[in-house]
Amino acid sequence: MTAFSLTFLGTGTSHGIPVIGCACSVCTSSDERDTRMRSSVLVEDEQHAIVIDTGPEFRLQALKHRITRLDAVFYTHDHADHINGIDDLRSFSEQSPLRVYGSKRVVETIRVRFPYALDADVVAGGRPHLLLTVMKPYETVTMGTMKVTALPILHGRDEIFSYRIGSLGYVTDCSEVPQKSVEYLRGLDTLVVDALRRFPHPTHFSLFEALGLINHVGPKQAYLTHLCHDLAHQKLEEELPPHVHVAYDGLVIPIGGGNE
Template identity: 40%
Template sequence: MIISFLGTGTSQGIPVIGCDCEVCSSLDFRDKRFRSSIHIQTEDQSIVVDTGPDFRTQALRQRIKKLDAVLITHAHKDHTAGLDDIRAYNYFQKRDMPVYGRMATLEQLKKEFSYAFTEFKYPGVPELTLIEIENKPFSIGKTEIMPIEVMHYKMPVFGFRIKDFTYITDANYISDPELEKVKGTKVLILNALQKQEHISHFNLEQALQVVAKIRPQKAYFTHIAHKMGLHKSVESELPANVHLAYDGLDIDMSLF
């Protein structure tokens, strides 16, 4: 299984429009961040988690020519706004795209992309099959997935565990029962917005505390804001098994 970071930025991405801070002005490619998303390539499945506003560019850059399913963590626009670009896969694969999410998320998608769900559709609209998931295991083909319910301030968000890998974004609280589901994970991807505290995201210190509880072999932080600081500087401050992720980074799970 190969995990590819399509985007590692927060809702505004980096650089932020109109900002000339040292991070937004950085020439280091690791400081250029699209909105958060990952691609999961298993032996027989190609899955994307979240289709934010940058999805088209991300899919082209990563050369994702085949896509079997989309997992949506929650309904915020920085995780859903690019869903229309699924149309290309509809055309080449000659089938609807399965989109998995909790019921509240799917209902929001019906509103945001209402033209895709009308009785009489305009030719070329995205063809989507919405599939409700609850807080229990489900499968996409041969890939078994365990949802991890976390809280994004007052909004429930799904993280996902596949075998020894767990992805959690947009969280500022994980209950003990849900944390138990994550234990034993070899590679953990977790949101860490910035160094200052935030109302709806883990900051760096809080994310490190979660890593200390889970004790994975490797942890990668994502959903990063420009306020976090330069990638090079923050990376040098982290424990040996913890890293800031960056756009384009691949993780080969066969190495763990």
């Protein structure tokens, strides 16, 4: 039984693809799956819609996917490629403040960088109206049928959040998963995981580290995201095991009930 759906709004690393000024074979590819906006996902059940992260192209992503309502935004971390679309949340907070969740650090960053978004005076236009809530590690927030649990992971030296929503795991900008969080990622229907490029990187999983996590926690299916222009979609898809796929912008998949 399908519990909810997952839409990949963006699947690219911080530069996006194409990279400005780059003429490599991926940046000039005619395969539209090689065009990647900054990473973000929309998760919906019949009555609720949430997004994880709002990168610089959030407005374009919302228009492309005709997002007309949002019940909450969950942030993984405060890097520009995950947070800088925040002003366009004003369209979703005209009637009442929009609920926004993240770690203590994310909430503090939003307070400092976007103080005008915290004014409870909804009459004043031109800016978002956000109701910020700090999530503690392993805390769960319930949105309709969706239970969203914050799972700490490492992004280089920074501890950031990945999320488990029912039988979906969304693990981006990840260089290491602590053992406790690994336990929360077992029994998934779908695991989405950071796979920046083939070669190691200090703050992101390489392709082989991503495959290692997939093998270790054993989801029914897995999707790779946050790719850079080293990885061509079709070529990579052809070399992956049958239950692992490359995500692409606009891909929509149903999330089933998990294998527990």
